Amino acid sequence: MESSLMSVQTAAIFLTLFSQCVNGKDCVCELNNLQGPFPTDKLNTVYNDASQCSKSIISTELTELDSLMLGLQRRLEQLEESLSVLEKEDDGDLYGAVSLRIIELELAEILELMEKLNNTMTFNMELSELTTNKLKSMSKNMKELETYDISQVVSKERENLRMKRALAECQKELEATPPPPTRRPGHCPQGQFINMEGPRTYTLNPYGTSYPYGAWGKDPKPALGKEDMYWLVVLTSSNVYANYITHYSSWSTLMVNVGPTYSYISSSNPTTNTIQGPNVVMYGDALYYNCYYTASVCRFNVTDKSVTNTPLPKTASFNNKAPFGHLDAAYTYTDLDLATDESGVWVIYTTTENFGNVVLSEVTQGVPPSLGRTWQTSLHKRAATNTFMICGVLYATRFVDKDKEEIFYSFDTVTKEERYDLKIQIKKTQTNIQYLNYNPRDRLLYAFSDAYMVTYDTVYQ
Structure with a gap:
């Protein structure tokens, strides 16, 4: 995205020069910008939004939800095992009371883990919604900025990337062993x-x-x-x-x-x-x-x-x-x-x-x-x-x-x-x-x- 933004900014200058002679001696040049001033503020906004998105969405946050889900699954399996042991070995006396206390503590930890999981899911949903809105805004601003790309630098760069992907696919096809051809009609x-x-x-x-x-x-x-x-x-x-x-x-x-x-x-x-x-x-x-x-x-x-x-x-x-x-x-x-x-x-x-x-x-x-x-x-x-x-x-x-x-x-x-x-x-x-x-x-x-x-x-x- 950064290279595309720089290309738009570089290609945005589209000027014309008019020259005339004054009193037959001095030449005066008038510089006109045919497209209006380049919206630098929009470019900075896109830069800032892209930077914030990169900082907000990091790998640890994306994997935290998976870690919590895995931890909750293991604690539930452990709780199920503790209940099974209690059912088999309950003597109706001191052992049963201790086992019930242990199960009570495990349930409390599981409830705490579930609350943390809910908070994480809520945060991720809010982050996803915020990121989606920012991406829509950045896409809209980029389209407006591309109108200043008179030399079509961005579109040509995009076409070059498409051609590179096509060449890479062609290379893979050439390296693959083709099936033996079947006989076709013709003379x-x-x-x-x-x-x-x-x-x-x-x-x-x-x-x-x-x-x-x-x-x-x-x-x-x-x-x-x-x-x-x-x-x-x-x-x-x-x-x-x-x-x-x-x-x-x-x-x-x-x-x-x-x-x-x-x-x-x-x-x-x-x-x-x-x-x-x-x-x-x-x-x-x-x-x-x-x-x-x-x-x-x-x-x-x-x-x-x-x-x-x-x-x-x-x-x-x-x-x-x-x-x-x-x-x-x-x-x-x-x-x-x-x-x-x-x-x-x-x-x-x-x-x-x-x-x-x-x-x-x-x-x-x-x-x-x-x-x-x-x-x-x-x-x-x-x-x-x-x-x-x-x-x-x-x-x-x-x-x-x-x-x-x-x-x-x-x-x-x-x-x-x-x-x-x-x-x-x-x-x-x-x-x-x-x-x-x-x-x-x-x-x-x-x-x-x-x-x-x-x-x-x-x-x-």
Whole structure:
């Protein structure tokens, strides 16, 4: 607590300087504090309260109650033993009178011990109530003091501690002996997909934490000269719509948000051809996405800025009718999920004919694009948080807790085999993962998780 208080106090100074020349000779500087004076009295109050709490609650006082309880228990056992002896050996004369006097003295000592125990319990309850009130007061004052932390020293320190704990947990997992992998479905030339490792990279998107929905990655089939380029789509309108793509020439320029270029699909947002939902992918220098307010897949050509589309079946759900999600949250406007793998582009959706279960279709490249082969599965879409494709196999994830996601389902488009027994863990950096997609070129799984951009390594047998 002391280091946090010092950080707040240090970061609280936020000043501006204004200078002007007087009579063409002398320069006068005016110093203005934009945030008002720092409340030192509140800081001292927190210091004093914390110091008093440390002095009031000491280990001897915390263990005194246990000691009294143990002592009382032993005295009662001793009294019970004395009564048993008296019953067996009472001669009705002098011995009985002496024994009764001893028992009387023991009862007096027990009553005294009980009174002391009651006083201790009362004191501890008062101390607990007083400490609780002081902690509430300190918490309130600390929140007010943090508003002066313009440089966000405290929040960054808190994030560093969280990352250290996460690194320590990762180290423990690395030292543990992993169970032997089980054979998974699939037809990858690099072997069977069996596990996930990572996160490999983890960074906040350039638009900040106010935009939790988005998508990003690298084009699996890039145009000449764009092999190292990264693309980013952030839903900047109500966390539902977007009308442009941001491009970065390399990973380093994306990390520091330097030199981005923009490809505008439309001039306004939302409108015809606007991106709806976060599940978009780049393939062959074109963006594939759910077109605004329609059950159709749009294809935006980055080079000539043209948009073409292919409709899904008339019974397909769209416009937030069948989103991904879990018991505590729904990932809005995720009715259509676009995915890439070694063979091209796929679209995952639902239809009323398939009772809300997942339908998988190939997206055939062309102008306009069209739907190719289609498969119906038994996976109910609302039971999953995300889907992605690897080597012609559909994988689905579900929410486990705030630290873990699990790949639990697969559908093999070659053998038509469905499995619900996959237990591949994904270690999360944030609570929710709004977007997942596999890139066959670098074999990474790209995720957009509560405004953070994350990648994971795919492991093969």
